[in-house]
Every structure is written in structure tokens, then in C-alpha cells.
């Protein structure tokens with residue numbers, strides 16, 4: 618089955634946040650990588666497949682400006698409800714992130730993907746995703762990825778995954794992106810199952 622709007626809408630309309638298989642209580646591992654970026658709190662951040670992540674509030678509380686993307690309107694609406702007044706400061710983009718972005722997007726300093734890229738299994742979709750990363754990010758901006766590693770589970774949310782190594786992410790980004798930092802991290806999901814991730818931060822240098 619392909620990652621589709623219908624699939625994700627039905628998950629988000631039928632499951633509370635704490636029971637989602639990827640739910641995090643805090644975004645400490647993402648923040649660990651963000652701390653390599655000077656003055657990241659002053660950044661504009663693009664979050665593809667933001668879902669209902671707690672990262673949204675963590676970044677807003679630091680003063681970060683956000684563009685939130687998701688294929689699921691259910692997910693984005695849930696975040697809108699949760700944020701109330703604060704959501705006025707956010708740019709919203711409900712679309713498949715493997716497709717060209719036609720909306721005007723403000724200049725972005727950091728792209729943060731946790732557990733989204735690995736759902737793209739079609740070669741053209743992966744290519745389209747990385748074309749978006751490359752066109753949105755200007756020189757001196759950053760891309761952060763947290764994806765299921767090669768030792769991770771082959772499926773999540775009922776979908777087959779394309780799992781990643783650092784080498785594979787680097788290959789897709791191309792030589793303009795320099796690896797700044799990376800680590801392996803085993804996330805324990807709400808059912809108590811280990812989910813090995815690879816975390817990586819890149820800087821666009823030219």
C-alpha cells in the first residue's frame with residue numbers, strides 16, 4: 618500500500634496522539650542535533666510530515682517560525698486545535714511532500730524530517746522529495762533527518778518502509794550537503810517495541 622492522504626487521515630481521525638506508534642513525549646534527540654546550528658532559535662523551519670509532533674510546540678516556545686506540511690488534513694487540523702491562537706504564526710502546507718511545491722514558501726533555514734521520508738518507497742517519489750529539499754534550502758541552511766535505520770522494522774503504520782543509512786541519505790542529497798553530525802538512536806514506541814533510527818544533520822555548502 619502507498620502512503621496516501623486517506624490512509625493517514627484515517628489513522629489520525631481514529632487514534633489519540635499518545636497511542637500513535639511514533640509518538641514522542643519530547644523531541645530531545647532532534648534538539649540534540651539542532652544544537653549544532655548557531656542561533657537555531659532565530660530560524661525559519663520547514664517540517665515535512667509534521668503530524669501532531671510535540672516538536673511543534675517545542676520550537677514555537679523558542680521563537681522559531683514554522684512551515685508545517687502534512688499529507689493529512691486531519692493531522693494539521695488537530696495541531697491547529699491544539700495551538701489555538703498560536704497557530705496564526707504558522708504557514709500551513711497540506712500536500713504530498715514528494716510532489717512539487719507550488720505555494721510560495723518563505724526562505725527556510727532548516728528542514729526537519731522525523732519518520733516521513735522512509736514512507737516514500739517509489740523511486741520517483743524519493744527523487745521528488747529530495748528535489749524539494751534542494752530547492753527550498755539555500756546555501757548555509759540545514760537539513761535534519763531521523764529515519765528508520767537499516768536494522769529498523771520493515772513496516773510502520775501498516776506501510777512498507779524504505780530504510781536508510783547515512784550513506785544513502787548523503788547520496789540522495791548530493792555533494793552540496795556536508796554531514797555535520799549523526800548518531801544512531803533506538804526509540805521505544807508506545808507499545809514498548811524498539812525502533813532503531815538514524816539521525817543526521819547536514820549543511821548546504823554550495
Ligand SMILES: C[S@@+](CC[C@H](N)C(=O)[O-])C[C@H]1O[C@@H](n2cnc3c(N)ncnc32)[C@H](O)[C@@H]1O
Nearest residue numbers: 620625666667668670687688689713714731732
Ligand atoms: C510516522 S508519522 C511522523 C509524524 C511526525 N514527523 C513525528 O515525528 O511525530 C508520518 C507523518 O508523515 C505524514 N506523511 C506521510 N506521507 C507523507 C507525504 N508523502 N507527504 C507529506 N506527509 C506525509 C503522515 O501523515 C504523518 O503525519
